[in-house]
């Protein structure tokens with residue numbers, strides 16, 4: 001008795017020392033095998049749902065459903081009483097899971113199945129003892145066996161409670177950090193709302209997308225009509241990303257002639273071609289550590305699209321005339337107002353490049369579909385005018401706002417900005433902009449007549465000399481060209497595609513001329 005007590009205390013101390021549930025159950029089965037001369041033993045653990053018994057010590061995939069009475073464990077759980085089974089009886093049951101246990105029992109001819117309970121009678125699982133001709137009733141009657149069983153149950157429950165508490169704590173801290181993330185996201189979104197103005201649902205979603213995209217390294221494709229804010233979106237993605245301290249390199253693929261675009265992007269070595277007197281670093285290399293913004297990507301020539309695709313896959317490229325490749329770690333944001341799927345169908349844009357670019361697609365809603373943004377945008381542009389000019393109107397009258405609402409704004413926010421800035425000039429200091437300051441005729445004619453019919457040629461154009469004054473034909477022709485383009489851009493609210501089409505020019509040529517003559521989108 002003295003000896004048994006001593007052994008019992010040693011065993012108990014060993015059990016109490018186990019750091020977690022798995023170690024406890026491993027130690028308990030090893031003790032039972034050793035103390036009672038068993039060939040093998042396992043603990044089947046009841047899952048949290050209470051529906052399934054699992055045996056992680058043998059095979060995590062081995063499962064016994066508690067409502068499946070084709071195996072003896074379901075009976076033992078329901079009755080709450082231990083059960084002995086011979087190998088013959090087990091074979092008769094022909095249960096695959098049970099056979100697995102027997103196969104791993106190191107030659108046992110009998111098993112003892114014992115429900116395991118916590119102190120509060122809560123069932124924790126089932127103990128399976130395997131032996132060769134064992135006297136189960138004798139073993140189960142021993143105080144040492146009963147004491148060990150009680151201790152295993154108590155300790156198991158204690159570990160389980162501790163695991164539950166830890167899990168709850170982890171859940172709580174995860175919820176808190178996700179709350180903090182949401183709060184940070186909200187703060188960033190508020191900050192972004194200062195430049196990407198608009199209280200509409202569409203704009204709030206757009207800002208959330210920008211913040212989310214900024215947190216990744218994915219290539220972003222920004223799509224939307226002309227003037228709706230795609231540049232601002234690209235800028236926001238850079239500013240809110242971890243690359244914000246790096247360069248933000250903008251390339252307008254429509255404004256650079258095809259023949260120069262490749263050189264601009266890839267750069268060249270000294271002597272790469274006649275006239276290359278010095279090496280030139282390309283924009284891809286300049287974007288290293290920052291963001292490369294390819295605006296008007298839809299206008300990129302096909303041959304260059306293939307090269308870009310390769311660069312995006314490897315971030316490696318070869319400057320013109322260089323022997324080796326150069327690596328540049330840049331994040332790509334591309335934008336277009338063109339429907340790329342149509343360009344793909346027409347064979348003008350590579351499908352694989354489209355997929356590569358649109359890892360994170362962002363679409364900007366046209367202004368006409370978010371009229372609730374009109375007033376805040378007007379106030380924003382008035383404010384910016386006042387800051388720039390040091391004077392300006394106070395605000396905009398409600399009548400003027402009502403007047404703007406039905407207008408379709410084909411040139412989107414850029415067009416609204418132009419309209420407001422023009423009105424700012426017309427409005428006396430410290431007064432509100434009125435409807436009649438909003439270039440009403442121009443608005444009305446755009447609404448009523450097809451855009452191409454608005455008559456802007458009647459207005460004398462600044463910078464164009466009268467015929468009798470011309471003494472430099474080339475300069476006069478260029479001034480006339482610039483005036484025509486400028487008027488047409490004004491007429492189409494800065495929409496370069498429409499202006500180019502109305503003048504019978506490819507958009508790229510128009511963009512090139514704008515650059516050459518220093519004509520802005522505002523006309």
Ligand SMILES: Nc1ncnc2c1ncn2[C@@H]1O[C@H](COP(=O)(O)OP(=O)(O)OP(=O)(O)O)[C@@H](O)[C@H]1O
Nearest residue numbers: 195196197225226227228229230231232337413414
């Ligand atoms: N939500 C907005 N809040 C404040 N300003 C805006 C907003 N959207 C656009 N703008 C302003 O409108 C003008 C045009 O915007 P932006 O250049 O970003 O348009 P875009 O879609 O890139 O045009 P494009 O297709 O011609 O390249 C800019 O002056 C920009 O600051």
